[in-house]
Amino acid sequence: MIDSLNKALSAALHSLYDIQINPDDIRLDITRKEFEGDFTFVVFPYLRQSKKGPEHTAQELGEAVVSAVEQLEKYNVVKGFLNLSFKSSVWVDWLTSANITSIRTAHGSPRKIMVEYSSPNTNKPLHLGHVRNNVLGFSICQILQQYGHEVIKVNLINDRGIHICKSMLSYHLFGDGETPESSGLKGDHFVGKYYVLFDVKNREQAAKLVEQGMDPEEAKNNTPLMEQTREWLRKWEEQDSEIRSLWSTMNGWVYDGFHSTYDRMGVSFDKFYHESETYLLGKDLVMEGLSSGELYQKEDGSVWIDLTAEGLDQKILLRSDGTSVYMTQDIGTAQLKYDDYHMDQSVYVVGNEQDYHFQVLKATLKRLGKAYADGVFHMSYGMVELPEGKLKTREGKVVDADDLMDEMYATAKERTNEQGKTDGMEADELNTLYEQLGLGALKYFLLRVDPVKRILFNPAESIDFQGNTGTFIQYTHARCQSILRSISFDGSVTLPDHLEAEERALVAHFHQYDDKLAEAATNFSPAVMANYLYETAKLFNSFYNQHSILKAESENIKQLRILLTQRTAETLRVCGRLLGMEMPERM
RNA sequence: GGCCCGAUAGUUCAACGGAUAGAAUAGAAGUUUCCUAAACUUUAGAUCCAGGUUCGAUUCCUGGUCGGGCUACCA
CATH class of the missing domain: 1.10.730.10 (Isoleucyl-tRNA Synthetase; Domain 1)
Incomplete structure (x- = not known):
């Protein structure tokens, strides 16, 4: 329907006013409901060449188009707006034959798109902010699929790190053999309870240090609990069997909880990545970048990228002790994902607090010569907030x-x-x-x-x-x-x-x-x-x-x-x- | 300080640079012998401020105000 109209308008503009415009570039609006008509053509942009007033121009075009397109019934003109009406029978035919629900591929550029969403931490249950992420992520996958793209839904689970060790240690010290079964708590809530408890205990210890004259900020990070947490993280990285075993057990509890929440929300994934398996990735790429000269090293041995030319800052990629930062592992994971799927586009459904992070990630991948960097897209979304501000698990300000x-x-x-x-x-x-x-x-x-x-x-x-x-x-x-x-x-x-x-x-x-x-x-x-x-x-x-x-x-x-x-x-x-x-x- | 994002009826949201800025909700007034009244109809009510570009600006540009975020050898 639209095609014939576009062609007729293009032809009429050409024959009446000698205006060359491709039918595909003709812009039609939906007629607003207070006016009669189906589609509206705005003539204002063509007045200079038609050398006639808006009404007159619209009139002439309307006349030409209605006589050229058999499917049209009539037109009317309001100022510079040409409203065109199709015959009702044309609409009825369309309604009878239209295949409204089928998957679309007619846009001509189906792509393979990976969408990462959800990506939870395994130390606490999901809250409303996660729900927005999950619902958005799942929905955009459905939409992309319906539009004809091939979609791979992935979840990168943040299952390691200092925050995971906190809930582990807390459970170890205060858990007294309790389990989700014995407590009647859902696994993720059970673990979350110990994560919150850690914070409580840690504050108590920090308060004592402050009494002894330590700076409050400093105290928070220097409690016996924090010392031990860092010790646990080291042991975890050294594959300490006891720590690893507790880690698997507790993560297992959390996964049970997450899976039932995911099921209930109706979201699903084709592939799970785990940070415990990806956190060491990326170093090689950084070292390559160093030898190719895209990255530079400071005297203390830390490795940086200078993105000031891209309007960003300088960003550290390897610490002076040679260990990775978050960005390093994201670079490695991006490569891993690409090696696994060779997708055209890689979408990250992540909150807008990480806008900067993803700008840097994309720019860095580009500098490292990765062509797939162009396909990296951060689907940024706004935070969910309560009237009193951001959701914060540790402070109990959450909507579970x-x-x-x-x-x-x-x-x-x-x-x-x-x-x-x-x-x-x-x-x-x-x-x-x-x-x-x-x-x-x-x-x-x-x-x-x-x-x-x-x-x-x-x-x-x-x-x-x-x-x-x-x-x-x-x-x-x-x-x-x-x-x-x-x-x-x-x-x-x-x-x-x-x-x-x-x-x-x-x-x-x-x-x-x-x-x-x-x-x-x-x-x-x-x-x-x-x-x-x-x-x-x-x-x-x-x-x-x-x-x-x-x-x-x-x-x-x-x-x-x-x-x-x-x-x-x-x-x-x-x-x-x-x-x-x-x-x-x-x- | 620098960078990013947002700002529209009392409130929550719409509006590829186009007509008289649409809805919902809260307010006022109606609709059910008839297919589901969780609905429908009527009514009143808004573009943060100042410039600029344009035939035309809520939309684009510049400056400001307010709100949020980022700016760690954290993740």
């Missing part, structure tokens, strides 16, 4: 992921019971429903916001189930299904060639799906799909309230409306899946 999902479930159950529409549903069906509604509301809440913006979460105000919410979208789907349960589309009936305003709006909206998917995929923005989903539900409800489906004026109108209902449900399911939201049959 599991607790939050429980609360969402409970609220969903409560609201559903208030509605009283679920009579006759089995207990396990109801359980699934509450889960779908609770998680749906949560995911939509997190995804509808542009990723670059931070999200303020106020625990005092629970996540909504009314208005612009996941629930509204799910409700609309259930509404569609309730109709489609009683009747289905009969393809043998000839459809009408007239559309009511609300019907036309829905069809035109379905037509935007391709553009929206492309926008979401190229901008890495699930929020685009969330908004599209909301619009879909809104338009359907508006249509639904205005026109009866089952009691339509005639059989062919009825069939058209059933088809519209079917398409709506389909769109909600497909786009919902892109956000990781499930659509209930009844609610």
